[in-house]
Amino acid sequence: MRRAIAFAALAAALAACAPSVPGSSGSSGSSSSQAPASADRLTIGTTADVVNFNPLVGNSRTDSWVTNLMYPHLTQMDATGKRVPYLATEWSYSEDGKTATAKLRDDMKWSDGKPVTADDVVFSVSAVQKEKFGVVAGLITALDKAEAVSPTEVRFNLTRPDGTFLDNVGFWLPIVPKHVFEKAPSVQKFANDANWVSAGPFKLTKVERGQRYIMERVDDFGPGTPAVKEVVFRVFPDVNTEVLALRNGEIDVIGNVLPPATATDLKNDTSVKLQEIPSLGWAHLQYNTKRKPMDDVRVRQALAHAVDYEAIRNIALKGFAKSSNSSVLTPSLPQWTDPAAKEYAFDPEQSKKLLTEAGVANLSLNMIYDQADPNIARWAPMVRDSAKKAGITIKLQGLERNTYLDKTAKRDFDIYAGSWAVMDNPPANLGLAFKSGGFINYAQVSDPKLDDLIDKAQQSLTVEDAKAPIQEAARLISDQVYDNVLYVETFNVAHSAKWTGFQPMPSELLSILNPLSLASAKPAGS
Amino acid sequence: MTAVAVDLTPRQRTWTSFRRNPLGVGSAIVLILLALTAICAPLIAPFPEGYGADTSQPPSAAHWFGTDDIGQDVFAQVVWGTRVSMAVGVSASVLAIVIGLLIGVSAAYFRRLDTPLGVLVDLSLSLPVLPLMILVAALAGPSVRTLAVVIALFSWPEVARVVRSQAMAIVPMPFVSAAKVVGGSSLWIVRKHLLPGVIPVVGVSVVLTTSRAVLAEAGLSFLGLGDPNSWSWGTILHKAQQSGALASAWWTTLFPSLAILLLVLSTTLLSVAYNDARNHRNGS
Numbered sequence: 001m002r003r004a005i006a007f008a009a010l011a012a013a014l015a016a017c018a019p020s021v022p023g024s025s026g027s028s029g030s031s032s033s034q035a036p037a038s039a040d041r042l043t044i045g046t047t048a049d050v051v052n053f054n055p056l057v058g059n060s061r062t063d064s065w066v067t068n069l070m071y072p073h074l075t076q077m078d079a080t081g082k083r084v085p086y087l088a089t090e091w092s093y094s095e096d097g098k099t100a101t102a103k104l105r106d107d108m109k110w111s112d113g114k115p116v117t118a119d120d121v122v123f124s125v126s127a128v129q130k131e132k133f134g135v136v137a138g139l140i141t142a143l144d145k146a147e148a149v150s151p152t153e154v155r156f157n158l159t160r161p162d163g164t165f166l167d168n169v170g171f172w173l174p175i176v177p178k179h180v181f182e183k184a185p186s187v188q189k190f191a192n193d194a195n196w197v198s199a200g201p202f203k204l205t206k207v208e209r210g211q212r213y214i215m216e217r218v219d220d221f222g223p224g225t226p227a228v229k230e231v232v233f234r235v236f237p238d239v240n241t242e243v244l245a246l247r248n249g250e251i252d253v254i255g256n257v258l259p260p261a262t263a264t265d266l267k268n269d270t271s272v273k274l275q276e277i278p279s280l281g282w283a284h285l286q287y288n289t290k291r292k293p294m295d296d297v298r299v300r301q302a303l304a305h306a307v308d309y310e311a312i313r314n315i316a317l318k319g320f321a322k323s324s325n326s327s328v329l330t331p332s333l334p335q336w337t338d339p340a341a342k343e344y345a346f347d348p349e350q351s352k353k354l355l356t357e358a359g360v361a362n363l364s365l366n367m368i369y370d371q372a373d374p375n376i377a378r379w380a381p382m383v384r385d386s387a388k389k390a391g392i393t394i395k396l397q398g399l400e401r402n403t404y405l406d407k408t409a410k411r412d413f414d415i416y417a418g419s420w421a422v423m424d425n426p427p428a429n430l431g432l433a434f435k436s437g438g439f440i441n442y443a444q445v446s447d448p449k450l451d452d453l454i455d456k457a458q459q460s461l462t463v464e465d466a467k468a469p470i471q472e473a474a475r476l477i478s479d480q481v482y483d484n485v486l487y488v489e490t491f492n493v494a495h496s497a498k499w500t501g502f503q504p505m506p507s508e509l510l511s512i513l514n515p516l517s518l519a520s521a522k523p524a525g526s
Numbered sequence: 527m528t529a530v531a532v533d534l535t536p537r538q539r540t541w542t543s544f545r546r547n548p549l550g551v552g553s554a555i556v557l558i559l560l561a562l563t564a565i566c567a568p569l570i571a572p573f574p575e576g577y578g579a580d581t582s583q584p585p586s587a588a589h590w591f592g593t594d595d596i597g598q599d600v601f602a603q604v605v606w607g608t609r610v611s612m613a614v615g616v617s618a619s620v621l622a623i624v625i626g627l628l629i630g631v632s633a634a635y636f637r638r639l640d641t642p643l644g645v646l647v648d649l650s651l652s653l654p655v656l657p658l659m660i661l662v663a664a665l666a667g668p669s670v671r672t673l674a675v676v677i678a679l680f681s682w683p684e685v686a687r688v689v690r691s692q693a694m695a696i697v698p699m700p701f702v703s704a705a706k707v708v709g710g711s712s713l714w715i716v717r718k719h720l721l722p723g724v725i726p727v728v729g730v731s732v733v734l735t736t737s738r739a740v741l742a743e744a745g746l747s748f749l750g751l752g753d754p755n756s757w758s759w760g761t762i763l764h765k766a767q768q769s770g771a772l773a774s775a776w777w778t779t780l781f782p783s784l785a786i787l788l789l790v791l792s793t794t795l796l797s798v799a800y801n802d803a804r805n806h807r808n809g810s
Contacts, residue, residue, distance in 0.1 A: 240772045259770030261582065261595040315577040315596050371668070371750040374768035378596060380754065385576045398754040400664035 055174035070198035075170030097161025118148035123178035139168040164428035201519035227522035260318035263492035283419040300481035302354035306390035316379040321487035351390035365414035371398035427457040550799025553792035571602035592777035615740035621678035626685025634693030737793035
């Protein structure tokens with residue numbers, strides 16, 4: 001199973017949204033429920049073990065949470081998805097767009113005392129480029145060669161102008177220590193499961209598989225010494241048990257996103273604080289455009305008019321979801337959104353009309369989804385029931401996760417229901433998702449006009465230049481129903497009211513567990 | 527009672543003593559009620575679909591068993607769940623009994639088959655059933671039919687073993703030898719002598735296998751391997767667990783669990799009562 005997940009690394013990382021495989025239950029912690037929080041220890045609940053300690057490979061959420069605290073990225077992002085400095089202090093493109101440079105801060109050290117330098121960045125990006133693995137490989141196809149200009153400056157030579165390059169590398173690429181990783185014959189196969197040399201706000205000191213992961217504060221962490229001495233990740237069987245543990249004071253933060261019903265429930269609990277985190281992805285239905293009759297745009301539009309979007313957001317998601325106006329440019333990234341976008345209305349009569357026009361009767365389609373994804377499992381029957389009103393039969397196929405991934409990879413479905421977790425840069429992501437032959441182009445879209453628009457947006461070096469073509473691309477995607485965006489989820493993460501100072505960032509990956517947030521977390525009232 | 531009992535046939539005697547066991551009769555009534563619920567589901571409650579405005583409401587006059595997190599009536603879910611749970615249980619059990627009966631009787635009657643079939647039964651009994659069921663159900667895709675077949679495939683060995691041991695006691699009987707001597711075919715002997723002899727144990731088996739099948743179905747559905755297009759007790763539990771409201775919305779889990787408990791308990795009590803009633807030595 002692990003292999004199968006690793007096999008679909010890119011798809012999984014971008015599309016991952018289901019709860020991870022539960023680990024075994026942890027033993028009960030030592031902290032008592034009444035004591036006020038001390039800065040000694042912050043305990044975080046998670047539902048999975050760390051599968052891969054190699055940050056360049058790992059792709060589960062727990063993997064990312066732990067390794068993100070150990071290996072810096074060039075940039076982080078603010079609440080609107082804009083990049084903010086982390087290891088890099090500034091970054092820019094040359095005028096022709098064929099070179100990109102990033103300046104690094106000089107006060108970051110690996111835990112063995114060596115400084116973090118441009119050589120490490122060059123090594124990390126070159127390793128991925130050479131061995132072609134993980135999420136990053138698909139995003140740096142424009143890279144020709146990376147070189148260290150000085151210990152604090154990296155230059156990336158590109159084969160073509162690519163305005164998405166720095167955003168992608170900055171956000172997705174963890175920087176690993178060259179002097180440790182280069183000893184491995186293959187960086188991809190390097191397990192990195194002991195004697196870690198890291199450079200984040202916390203370093204991993206002890207692993208008890210299935211129980212907990214203990215991380216200690218790094219006193220000379222560049223951006224500022226963390227307030228809390230020790231961060232502990234504890235493994236729980238599921239969110240329900242995490243909620244009980246949080247209420248009992250056994251843990252301080254629930255790492256996993258709360259199911260909407262639980263969030264509504266916890267809202268009234270004064271000992272718990274909820275943080276709303278915008279998702280960078282979206283939940284959607286994709287219609288296989290290579291299958292009849294869905295190759296006809298009228299049929300796809302009929303399907304889009306047969307979904308009760310409001311009900312899904314308000315009932316299945318309990319209101320913790322925003323409309324994206326049927327656009328792939330979501331409100332989570334306000335600098336890209338198109339104010340002219342309009343959501344398909346739920347209108348069964350219109351659906352019937354469109355189907356008659358297309359000459360389709362008794363439409364019956366199967367819809368695959370991951371049975372283990374609680375939100376989708378809740379709204380999939382609603383999609384079926386609303387389609388019934390338009391005379392469309394949808395057969396639900398709630399599948400076990402690996403079967404679902406396999407069918408998705410083979411494009412073996414009529415309708416795909418799922419969600420993309422992190423779509424942080426529209427020109428880059430739309431390329432993967434909608435360009436002919438794109439890696440996650442599940443709907444098998446093949447539209448030369450769309451390809452051109454996305455290419456144009458990718459070559460633009462600034463958001464301002466990229467905006468016009470990418471908005472036109474998004475309108476095309478919406479009009480042609482290459483993607484039917486249902487909603488953008490508002491995640492809820494819970495932490496004990498005894499703690500404060502978290503810096504929430506968008507997406508489940510960053511949430512309040514991102515390194516800068518945990519470095520600034522402190523007990524309330526101190 | 528001895529004076530009266532002498533004149534009764536064994537079947538009548540079983541029936542008389544069964545009727546005197548309140549637990550047995552009570553269980554039978556509960557099972558009949560559950561079966562009626564399953565058959566008459568459309569008359570009792572509308573099929574739970576769509577969504578409602580009253581989400582996560584505790585039990586009330588309007589919603590006897592409360593509502594779930596998308597506002598569907600839990601009572602309707604349990605009623606319709608009875609249908610699928612019992613259908614899967616009964617059909618899996620019938621299938622398992624047929625396979626078990628065939629293999630058990632063949633093993634007992636055809637001596638040469640005894641060893642290989644015995645090995646097969648032992649092998650099947652030693653398989654890790656739950657993981658295999660999960661695997662097969664996951665690969666075959668979720669549907670009511672898949673569930674019934676998968677459960678039956680893993681339930682027949684117990685039936686086969688019970689049937690074989692009962693049949694082994696019948697095969698050496700003089701009337702079987704006599705039937706052979708007068709030239710009866712094997713099929714005829716099995717039909718006329720062996721099957722009637724093993725039917726009483728099968729009767730108990732049917733009931734017990736059904737309850738085990740219902741449990742297995744609930745387990746698989748709870749793990750998300752149930753049919754998303756229909757309701758079963760396990761599916762209700764699965765959805766309740768997924769919604770993350772286990773701790774607060776107790777009614778979403780209590781009622782389907784009660785239904786499972788009721789069915790399993792009454793089948794067990796029924797088979798115990800039947801066994802006691804049939805065992806005439808205890809009757810006098």
